[in-house]
Amino acid sequence: MSDSKLKVAVVGCGMIANSAHIPAWQTQKDVEITGVMDAMRDRAESTACKHGIAGVYDDVDRMLKELSPDVVSICTPAGFHKDQVIAALRSGAHVFCEKPLTISSVDAEEIFRVAEESKRQILVGQSMRFYNQISAAKEFVTDGQLGDMYCADVARLRRRGIPTYGTFHIKELSGGGVLYDLGVHMLDTVLWLMGNPRVVAVSGTTYAKIGTRNEGLITSSKESGAFAGGASNKSYDGNKFDVEDFAAAFLRLENGATINLKVCWAANIPDSAGGIMIMGTEGGLSFDPRVLDLRLIRNMGRYQVDVTPKIMPPEPDHPFYAHWNEVAHFIRVIKGEEEVCVKKEEVLNVIRSLEAIYRSAEEGCEVRIS
Ligand SMILES: NC(=O)c1ccc[n+]([C@@H]2O[C@H](COP(=O)([O-])OP(=O)(O)OC[C@H]3O[C@@H](n4cnc5c(N)ncnc54)[C@H](O)[C@@H]3O)[C@@H](O)[C@H]2O)c1
Structure with a gap:
């Protein structure tokens, strides 16, 4: 290994590390993954063996001390992110952390404080921003094609995709259910497209009607987003389910715009994917994530037109190709070639909104975010 190579270490050797982070890092030039760590040593061992990685650890601090990585990819459940991200930053590494960054906004603020003190970069894995269609949507917005965006409908709905x-x-390990899994992606994406106006008030509800049952239905891991299967061979136990499987919220933004959000792991609904719809004074935007259909809705002279941009197929052709884009972006950020795409204020806006949805659901009324 030459000294010019970027040394990467990976914390957490589950589905997203094996399916996305490790392969994405390994296809980059001048990058070497020098170690992997998991609380379950056998997972670290099998991951290292599968991807040809030398260092195997079951202790984060030891790995950071022995390998002094330049970058750490954090791929553990969200409840562990704060301590691991801070340990990595303090060791001198830049951090690529899976979403959600943390399960509380106070913890997120602390992470950003440490990143600033350590002068290290942090990229939160809001991978949906890195879909080719969403990048195109952002370009349309930036180009003024939508005008003043005043209302959005956002949904990510699975029939049985827990x-x-x-x-x-x-909850103790992941902080929350579908809101911290799919909600964080959908809200981040729509707020980013709308220019990140601050969310000032939220009215939300959460339910846990299906996840608590051991239904024994035939489902595929693909339905839950684990396209190549998960790392665990333990069978699912609904008795341990103590998070929400469905959430809905109405959010008011500082500029008067509003967002309707609905996210679902399981409900008795037809198979559907939901999507993103943004209404602007000059145009509208709709995105269906299941068929990756992006449309710009406008008038042209006296005619109503739907514009369907020709988006090039992803490279590589992989369900997690957005992670390849994220990793390439983060390398450019580390080299000082571009600014990090996912900004501190954007992350805090989303986490504070999710916290407010939980509070509103608990208190049964609208919650204002100061
Ligand atoms: N961006 C995306 O599209 C996407 C998709 C799936 C998951 N994720 C995120 O990735 C993270 C991990 O999800 P996953 O699907 O890989 O879950 P997973 O359960 O497959 O993997 C988690 C791994 O972390 C290990 N682990 C648990 N506690 C640990 C600790 N304290 N220290 C070290 N290792 C520990 C587990 O043993 C397991 O191997 C979550 O934050 C999740 O939200 C993102």
Whole structure:
């Protein structure tokens, strides 16, 4: 290994590390993954063996001390992110952390404080921003094609797509349920497209009607987003389910715009994907994530037109190709060639909104975010 190579270490050796982070890092030039760590040593061992990585650890601090990585990819359940991200930053590494950055806004603020003190970069894995269609949508918005954006409808709906392979359904480990899994992606994406106006008030509800049952239905791990299967071979136990499987919210933004959000792991609905719809004074935007259909809705003279841009197929052709884009972007950020795409204020806006949805659901009334 030459000294000019970027040394990467990976914390957490589950689905997203094996399917996305490790392959994405390994296809970059001048990058070497020098170690992997998991609380379950056998997972670190099998991951290292599968991807040809030398360092195997079950202790983060030891790995950071022995390998002094330039970058750490954090791929653990969200409840562990704060301590691991801070340890990595303090060791002198830049951090690429999976979403959600943390399960509380106070913790997120602390992470950004440490990143600033350590003069290290942090990229939060809001991978949906890195879909080719969403990048195109952002370009249309920046180009003024939508005008003043005043209302958005956002939904990500699965009929039976509870991630049953990990610990997503256990609050102590993951912080929350579908809101911290799909909600964080959808809200981040729509707020980013709308220019990140601050969310000032939220009215929300959460439910846990299906996840608590051991239905024994035939489902595929793909339905829950684990396209190549999960790392765990434990069977799912609905008795441990103590998070929400459905959430809906109405959000008011500082500029008077509003967002309707609905996210669902499981409900008795037809198979559908939901999507993003943004209404602007000059044009509208609709995106269907299931068929990756992006449309710009406008008038042309006296005619109503739907514009369907020709978007090039992703490279590589992989369900997690957005991670390849994220990793390439982060390398450019580390080299000082571009600014990090996912900004501190954007992350805090989303996490504070999710917290407010939980509070509103608990208190049964609208919650204002100061
Ligand atoms: N961006 C995306 O599209 C996407 C998709 C799936 C998951 N994720 C995120 O990635 C993270 C991990 O999800 P996953 O699907 O890989 O889950 P997973 O359950 O498959 O993997 C988590 C791994 O972390 C390990 N682990 C648990 N506690 C640990 C600790 N304290 N220290 C070290 N290792 C520990 C587990 O043993 C497991 O191997 C979550 O934050 C999740 O939200 C993002």
